[in-house]
Amino acid sequence: MDTSTIYATINFAEIQELRLASSSLPSDEEDRAVNNDGEDPAVHIYDDVLAVNNYTRQCPRRHWLTLKLGCAGLILVLIVIGISVTVGFLVQSPPRVNMTEPTGRSAVLTCPRDWHPYWDKCLFISQTTRSWVEGQADCSMRGSTLLVIENEEELKFIWDFLKRKSTKFYIGLNYVPAEKIWKWVNGSILNPDVLQITIKNEDNGCATISGLEVLVEKCSVYHLYICQKKLKPV
Incomplete structure (x- = not known):
């Protein structure tokens, strides 16, 4: 009930x-x-x-x-x-960046042995001379390229670094006769506001740098060279 x-x-x-x-x-x-x-x-x-x-x-x-x-x-x-x-x-956010400067020091960025740090780059100064093409090939075997100077600050750093050296070094800049322009190895065109070249020979010309100036040499001439690669976290 x-x-x-x-x-x-x-x-x-x-x-x-x-x-x-x-x-x-x-x-x-x-x-x-x-x-x-x-x-x-x-x-x-x-x-x-x-x-x-x-x-x-x-x-x-x-x-x-x-x-x-x-x-x-x-x-x-x-x-x-x-x-x-x-x-x-x-909808994921973009991948996390390991570089430390903008995002905080979550990883240590360092250069390999015998390489010199500059901002987000590591620079290698060769101890043997080669032609421009051979120097680029050696840099490639090291996981790098010939040096690309991106701005005036970097140019000043290189000049200061090479002042104590009395020789010339190949960098990643050469003259392209078919296009009649100077190009860096990364495909970018030379900005004359950043780098002025003392021209001696444009045909088959490759750029060298010393502690005082940037000169043009025949690419077949043997010189020391500078390689660069990006910093990597370890």
Whole structure:
């Protein structure tokens, strides 16, 4: 049997007892038992009990409806979170950079033995002479190229570095007769605002640098040379 039905039955029995008790009151007590509106208080009690009984029957349904709504809301939130995580996984940020200067010192950047650091480069000064083509080939075997001077600051650094040396060094700059231009080994064109060449021979000409100037030599002449490669984390 439903507990709400039992509760209503008990309350109804109590109401009957109240009605019998009120009928046995003296007339003056009956007058006091009637409120100002002329209504029997037992009737109000009966109405209140019926209201409580109706609420008791409706309450579980309301709780069940609230529980359903709460579960639906929780499921919706979990779906939104799952979609956000999936999108964040698919749309990944760019790969992390190991270089330390802009992003913080998370890795140590160093040059191999016998190489000299300059900003993000490592420079190698050869100890043997070769032609320009042979020098470029040797640099390539070391995982590098002949030196490419990118700006005036780097040019000044090279000049200061070579001041104590009385010889010339090949760099990665040569004249291309078919195009009639000077090109670096990385394919970029010489910027005369950065580097001025003292021209002696443009045909089959390759650039050499000393502690004082940049000269043009025949590419077949043997000179020392400078290699460069990028710094790598270790």
